[in-house]
Amino acid sequence: MTMNKVAIIGVGHTKFGKIQDKGLMDLLCEASLTAIEDSNTNDKDFDSVYVGAMSPEILNKTAGVASALVDRISLIPAAADDIKNGPASGGSAIKAGFQAIASGMSELVLVVGGEKMTHITTPGYVTSTVATLTQPEAERPHGVSLPSFAGLLTRAYLEKYNAKLEWISDIAIKNHKNGALNPNAHFQKTIEDFMKIAIEKGRGSWDNIYEFLSDDKTNPIIADPLRLFHICPISDGAAALVLCNAEKAKQYNDMPIMISGVGQATDTHIVFEREEIITLKALKICSSQAYQMAKKTPKDIDVAELHDAFEILEAVQSEDIGFFKKGEGAKAAHEGLTEIGGKIPINPSGGLKARGHPLGATGVAQVIELYWQLRGEAGKRQVTSAETGITCNFGGFGNNIISILVERM
Amino acid sequence: MTMNKVAIIGVGHTKFGKIQDKGLMDLLCEASLTAIEDSNTNDKDFDSVYVGAMSPEILNKTAGVASALVDRISLIPAAADDIKNGPASGGSAIKAGFQAIASGMSELVLVVGGEKMTHITTPGYVTSTVATLTQPEAERPHGVSLPSFAGLLTRAYLEKYNAKLEWISDIAIKNHKNGALNPNAHFQKTIEDFMKIAIEKGRGSWDNIYEFLSDDKTNPIIADPLRLFHICPISDGAAALVLCNAEKAKQYNDMPIMISGVGQATDTHIVFEREEIITLKALKICSSQAYQMAKKTPKDIDVAELHDAFEILEAVQSEDIGFFKKGEGAKAAHEGLTEIGGKIPINPSGGLKARGHPLGATGVAQVIELYWQLRGEAGKRQVTSAETGITCNFGGFGNNIISILVERM
Numbered sequence: 001m002t003m004n005k006v007a008i009i010g011v012g013h014t015k016f017g018k019i020q021d022k023g024l025m026d027l028l029c030e031a032s033l034t035a036i037e038d039s040n041t042n043d044k045d046f047d048s049v050y051v052g053a054m055s056p057e058i059l060n061k062t063a064g065v066a067s068a069l070v071d072r073i074s075l076i077p078a079a080a081d082d083i084k085n086g087p088a089s090g091g092s093a094i095k096a097g098f099q100a101i102a103s104g105m106s107e108l109v110l111v112v113g114g115e116k117m118t119h120i121t122t123p124g125y126v127t128s129t130v131a132t133l134t135q136p137e138a139e140r141p142h143g144v145s146l147p148s149f150a151g152l153l154t155r156a157y158l159e160k161y162n163a164k165l166e167w168i169s170d171i172a173i174k175n176h177k178n179g180a181l182n183p184n185a186h187f188q189k190t191i192e193d194f195m196k197i198a199i200e201k202g203r204g205s206w207d208n209i210y211e212f213l214s215d216d217k218t219n220p221i222i223a224d225p226l227r228l229f230h231i232c233p234i235s236d237g238a239a240a241l242v243l244c245n246a247e248k249a250k251q252y253n254d255m256p257i258m259i260s261g262v263g264q265a266t267d268t269h270i271v272f273e274r275e276e277i278i279t280l281k282a283l284k285i286c287s288s289q290a291y292q293m294a295k296k297t298p299k300d301i302d303v304a305e306l307h308d309a310f311e312i313l314e315a316v317q318s319e320d321i322g323f324f325k326k327g328e329g330a331k332a333a334h335e336g337l338t339e340i341g342g343k344i345p346i347n348p349s350g351g352l353k354a355r356g357h358p359l360g361a362t363g364v365a366q367v368i369e370l371y372w373q374l375r376g377e378a379g380k381r382q383v384t385s386a387e388t389g390i391t392c393n394f395g396g397f398g399n400n401i402i403s404i405l406v407e408r409m
Numbered sequence: 410m411t412m413n414k415v416a417i418i419g420v421g422h423t424k425f426g427k428i429q430d431k432g433l434m435d436l437l438c439e440a441s442l443t444a445i446e447d448s449n450t451n452d453k454d455f456d457s458v459y460v461g462a463m464s465p466e467i468l469n470k471t472a473g474v475a476s477a478l479v480d481r482i483s484l485i486p487a488a489a490d491d492i493k494n495g496p497a498s499g500g501s502a503i504k505a506g507f508q509a510i511a512s513g514m515s516e517l518v519l520v521v522g523g524e525k526m527t528h529i530t531t532p533g534y535v536t537s538t539v540a541t542l543t544q545p546e547a548e549r550p551h552g553v554s555l556p557s558f559a560g561l562l563t564r565a566y567l568e569k570y571n572a573k574l575e576w577i578s579d580i581a582i583k584n585h586k587n588g589a590l591n592p593n594a595h596f597q598k599t600i601e602d603f604m605k606i607a608i609e610k611g612r613g614s615w616d617n618i619y620e621f622l623s624d625d626k627t628n629p630i631i632a633d634p635l636r637l638f639h640i641c642p643i644s645d646g647a648a649a650l651v652l653c654n655a656e657k658a659k660q661y662n663d664m665p666i667m668i669s670g671v672g673q674a675t676d677t678h679i680v681f682e683r684e685e686i687i688t689l690k691a692l693k694i695c696s697s698q699a700y701q702m703a704k705k706t707p708k709d710i711d712v713a714e715l716h717d718a719f720e721i722l723e724a725v726q727s728e729d730i731g732f733f734k735k736g737e738g739a740k741a742a743h744e745g746l747t748e749i750g751g752k753i754p755i756n757p758s759g760g761l762k763a764r765g766h767p768l769g770a771t772g773v774a775q776v777i778e779l780y781w782q783l784r785g786e787a788g789k790r791q792v793t794s795a796e797t798g799i800t801c802n803f804g805g806f807g808n809n810i811i812s813i814l815v816e817r818m
Binding site: 002003004048054055057058061062063064066067068070071072075076077078079080081082083084085086092095096098099100102103104105129132133135136262264265266267268269270281282285286395396399400 | 411412413457463464466467470471472473475476477479480481484485486487488489490491492493494495501504505507508509511512513514538541542544545671673674675676677678679690691694695804805808809
């Protein structure tokens, strides 16, 4: 049999950032209602709703978020499930929605990802919550957290490939530059902007951006050698997609975007057991699945949204997803190949670094950015004539990765 | 297009109960490995793993359970996701696995549900955890919990249908009688057994079981009028299924069981907003979906596993799933129609009351009981020549229900 094809016919994206006047459910509702309105489905019945949120139980003292959402936005009796895969919960929710339609069980599906985190004020609480993804015997009791893994990975990468930390900084610089063009981004400032503000406020004086980024006060070390500006923020936000059987998509939308490849793969839970820490085996596998399903190769990709929770990850992912040879990702970023207008633009949205990272929302927001790029609706950050895009959404520390390939219909 | 058909080719079921020497991951591994061995798939690659567990984040301080499981049982790089729908997380995980195969995205899928709860010793902690499913503004702050809803529902039912509380007790009596025949059950004792033990220990003396069940000491009121023996226990345990594209099922298993109907529907999150508290609208809808998909009617069902977290629920569900007219479910149980050997045997496993209720495990255990019944492998609790069965797995307080219909191939 051939599976039903699946198209995106509507999107909704809240502002990401420190959203003090809204709770998790408010954010999910806002993104969902925007997506439904955008889809022109009007009062058509939705069959299923999938919510990707990593930790509402801990961060928001609530469970059954999907069940509550369908009531709040009047989609009852639609089926509703919460899908969890750490910071890749959004990607997994999209995959669940994709399978609901591909199987023929659903025609019209709402997928929404979101997280509300910035209300947590206890120091370390959010990082500890995310660290519940680490291995409970071999890693967590030894104080390992996701930032510490990223620090180790950076050291290993710089040493093995004779790369420079400045090249990793270049990724942050690029992503902040892109984020400054994205009205939904958590940070709509370039790093130059941050430097100018610091100078104006008399916090110091620097000749150039690299000097500013080496200052222990303005850019403190978080997980050596990674500093604050190498790491994504803690954000609030939500993002939603309306998915539809592709055969019916044009009834609702003049220019639906097709989800033509979906891949997901796991790797060892214990990071030190991996053959090579610098290679994301799960990404190699899941992106291959997505390329194969869509009958594409990395060369066909015009734009990508990768999971730069730590800037080193964008470099490594850009290699393992097939854009650059092993060890050349950071250098490529340094040389500008991944900028908007470069050979393969990565994270025109600003990525997790600048758009922000409300865990469950990220995987959905990545696909929305590609939807806008492929429709030519990305405003000042538009990649010229983008027709095909791919994502990498990262669960745990690379032990469960999802890749979604979208293209124009 | 027609969707791929889905068959069950292997099952694994740990003992349910107070399992002191095993953690959540141990239980999930045990059920999974048993199911995989039972499926004769040997070293065949699994494509996907779905884990249904309601609250590992809160009860076990761990997240990303599915990712961790695939590593522990060496199924890497299989895709892995956690599926949550409160106490119906197991049912939702089965639906996710069903859709993975029905869509053609997966061929071989492991579905496992489980929960580890009895290690929690803080009074009220587990009930509060489950109460995170109630509406956070209209219900939870007023002290509403799931047992309190069940108490209210019981009062409304008894009044409206002129039913007797003893008939609700009869459901508990039947389920304990069945559970006594189930080696995996949390309680393998009839209520008569409990009464005899209490008499031997000098705790009192009663002429019959109804007297024993009216004793405030031996059977205290939990949520008036419901007493301890009207309510399921807190249990540990896990249950797993291996699902396979039905076309290939006989390569592995002489007598695979087909999942021929799957339904899921939601109702208002706020219970007092329902048209009628005594009618489970979501169950009416989702069971209709399952019947329709399988081209069956309630008359075709030979055996059912319903979600008797509170014994009143079995009565109400037996009506809304189509076995009895509205208001006649409790009386039917009182008259023995739902016993093994009765008109429509319900919960031959012992149900949640006696088999126990490790939240995420329940939906999967229900389907396993039907698998055994349909294959004639249910031992002393075998329903004669059962060919078709259906489940009701209950999320929240009836606001998200799943119904799965299985039949012989």
